[in-house]
Amino acid sequence: xxxxxxxxxxxxxxxxxxxxxxxxxxxxxxxxxxxxxxxxxxxxxxxxxxxxxxxxxxxxxxxxxxxxxxxxxxxxxxxxxxxxxxxxxxxxxxxxxxxxxxxxxxxxxxxxxxxxxxxxxxxxxxxxxxxxxxxxxxxxxxxxxxxxx
Numbered sequence: 001x002x003x004x005x006x007x008x009x010x011x012x013x014x015x016x017x018x019x020x021x022x023x024x025x026x027x028x029x030x031x032x033x034x035x036x037x038x039x040x041x042x043x044x045x046x047x048x049x050x051x052x053x054x055x056x057x058x059x060x061x062x063x064x065x066x067x068x069x070x071x072x073x074x075x076x077x078x079x080x081x082x083x084x085x086x087x088x089x090x091x092x093x094x095x096x097x098x099x100x101x102x103x104x105x106x107x108x109x110x111x112x113x114x115x116x117x118x119x120x121x122x123x124x125x126x127x128x129x130x131x132x133x134x135x136x137x138x139x140x141x142x143x144x145x146x147x148x149x
Contacts, residue, residue: 011079012079014084015079016088019075019092023071023094026099027061027068030057030064037058064098070128071091074128074132075091078132078135081134081137082137082138086134090127090131093127101120
């Protein structure tokens with residue numbers, strides 16, 4: 001069946017899909033930067049120890065890799081159970097936070113800009129835990145209403 005260009009997907013699918021696509025795009029850019037750093041600092045895969053600048057780039061890539069596994073499902077569940085628009089806002093806040101942190105790591109200025117680092121930590125954790133907590137609340141409410149637990 002050919003794709004119907006006139007179909008409109010619901011917001012609870014489109015909004016977290018957009019955020020997830022951007023998050024995976026950021027992750028892909030970080031992977032590319034990590035590959036460049038491996039060449040520049042002569043760190044052969046699978047080794048992860050090397051120059052301090054390589055460590056800096058690897059650390060940010062690893063943080064994003066670990067976070068995506070929980071962030072993407074939380075974003076979709078929050079959108080479905082609570083609010084697509086709030087999911088878009090919270091997911092966007094998390095993404096902006098990761099970009100702020102990525103820039104400070106890649107530009108080697110994380111020590112110079114403690115304000116950006118603090119903003120990243122606060123924004124990323126608050127938005128992620130709001131997504132996760134809202135998802136848990138939505139699932140719990142749904143189960144309660146369905147089975148009158």
